[in-house]
Amino acid sequence: MQLNLDRTGLRAGSQTHLYPMSLAPAPGAMTVLLGATLAGKTTLMRIMAGLDRPTEGRVLADGVDVTGVPVRQRNVAMVYQQFINYPSMTVFDNIASPLKLRGESGIAEKVMAMAARLHIDHLVKRHPSELSGGQQQRVALARALAKNAPLILLDEPLVNLDYKLREELRDELSALFAEGRSTVIYATTEPGEALLLGGYTAVLDEGRLLQYGPTAQVFHRPSSIRVARAFSDPPMNLFAAARRPGGFELPGGVRVDRPLPAGAGDITAGLRAGALDVHEQPGHIALDSVVKLAEISGSDTFVHAETAAGEVVAQLPGVHRCTLDQRLRLYFDPAQTYAFGADGALLAAPGWLAAPAAGEAR
Structure with a gap:
C-alpha cells in the first residue's frame, strides 16, 4: 500500500497534537516512527489506522482519499504495546x-x-x-500477520518485554517483514531500536515531523540539532563553538580544523558519544576531563566527564574501571564532528559538507 499523509494535522481546542505534516512511507518496507513520549507517534498511527480523524489535511491510500473512512472499513492490522488477545479463545482461534x-x-x-x-x-x-508475556505478544503479532493487511501498525510492541525477549523478537520481526509486501509502521522511543530495524525512519518531536528518510541517512546526517538530539542514545555531545579560519574553536580554546560552509555567526558543534576514545591516534584532538560518573552497560562503559569544552558523555567499548574525580584524557577525530548553524540546521557531518545553492530553502 502507498500511504500518503497530505498536510495532515490534529488539534483539539487550543491544543495541537499534530502539526500539519506530509509523509509518504515507503511501500512494502518498514518505517520507524522515532520520538520521545508524547512526540505524537501514537496519534499519528491512530490517524493512519482510521481510529481518529485529522482536523486538517488528508489521508490517502493508493491515491484514494480515506480520511473519513472508519477503521472497520480499512484493511489495517495493529499491534499495541499491551498484550491484546481474546482471553476466551485459544491461541489457534486468536x-x-x-x-x-x-x-x-x-x-x-x-x-x-x-x-x-x-x-x-x-x-x-x-x-x-x-502464556508468558513474550508468548502473548507473539500471538498478537501472528494474528496481525495472518490478516495479511497491506498496512501493519506496531505501536511500541516490545516495550513491555524483558531485554532478552526484545532482542529475540526484534530480530525475528525484521526477518518476517522483509519477506512480506505490507507497509509496516513501527513506533519506538529508542534510537538503537530504529538503527537495528533499519528501513526508513521518521523523527517526531512535540507533534512535528522533523525528518524522514533511510534510517542510516537520518542517523548520520540529522537535518537539525533537534533531530540529532532525538536520534542519539546517549545524547549527542553539543558545544557552543566559534568560527575560526579553517574550522572552529570549542570553549577552553580547543581548536578543531574542520571545513565549514561559508557564513557568519557562531555554530553549535556536535560529537557522538561513540566518537570519543581513550586511545590516541594521529591527528586526533585531546580533551582533558574529570570523571563524574561511569556506568557499565553490557559490553560498553559510559563515562560522564567534565572538560574545558563542557560536559561530555563517552561511550567506550569494553569494561573500564573509572573512579569519581579521576583525570582521564579523551580523544576524538575532528572529521567525526558535526556542525549546526545558528538556526539549528546541519552545516557539516562526518563525510559530508552542506553546500546549498544561493536561495536554496533549508
Whole structure:
C-alpha cells in the first residue's frame, strides 16, 4: 500500500497534537516512527489506522482519499504495546479470527504456518492466560500477520518485554517483514531500536515531523540539532563553538580544523558519544576531563566527564574501571564532528559538507 499523509494535522481546542505534516512511507518496507513520549507517534498511527480523524489535511491510500473512512472499513492490522488477545479463545482461534471473518479457506494450514514462523505452534491449544508475556505478544503479532493487511501498525510492541525477549523478537520481526509486501509502521522511543530495524525512519518531536528518510541517512546526517538530539542514545555531545579560519574553536580554546560552509555567526558543534576514545591516534584532538560518573552497560562503559569544552558523555567499548574525580584524557577525530548553524540546521557531518545553492530553502 502507498500511504500518503497530505498536510495532515490534529488539534483539539487550543491544543495541537499534530502539526500539519506530509509523509509518504515507503511501500512494502518498514518505517520507524522515532520520538520521545508524547512526540505524537501514537496519534499519528491512530490517524493512519482510521481510529481518529485529522482536523486538517488528508489521508490517502493508493491515491484514494480515506480520511473519513472508519477503521472497520480499512484493511489495517495493529499491534499495541499491551498484550491484546481474546482471553476466551485459544491461541489457534486468536490467530484464526481475522481469517474466519473473511471466510477464507485452508484456515488450519495458514494458522499453523504462521504459528510456526513465530515459534508458538506448540502453544496453539492454550489460552492467553497460560502464556508468558513474550508468548502473548507473539500471538498478537501472528494474528496481525495472518490478516495479511497491506498496512501493519506496531505501536511500541516490545516495550513491555524483558531485554532478552526484545532482542529475540526484534530480530525475528525484521526477518518476517522483509519477506512480506505490507507497509509496516513501527513506533519506538529508542534510537538503537530504529538503527537495528533499519528501513526508513521518521523523527517526531512535540507533534512535528522533523525528518524522514533511510534510517542510516537520518542517523548520520540529522537535518537539525533537534533531530540529532532525538536520534542519539546517549545524547549527542553539543558545544557552543566559534568560527575560526579553517574550522572552529570549542570553549577552553580547543581548536578543531574542520571545513565549514561559508557564513557568519557562531555554530553549535556536535560529537557522538561513540566518537570519543581513550586511545590516541594521529591527528586526533585531546580533551582533558574529570570523571563524574561511569556506568557499565553490557559490553560498553559510559563515562560522564567534565572538560574545558563542557560536559561530555563517552561511550567506550569494553569494561573500564573509572573512579569519581579521576583525570582521564579523551580523544576524538575532528572529521567525526558535526556542525549546526545558528538556526539549528546541519552545516557539516562526518563525510559530508552542506553546500546549498544561493536561495536554496533549508
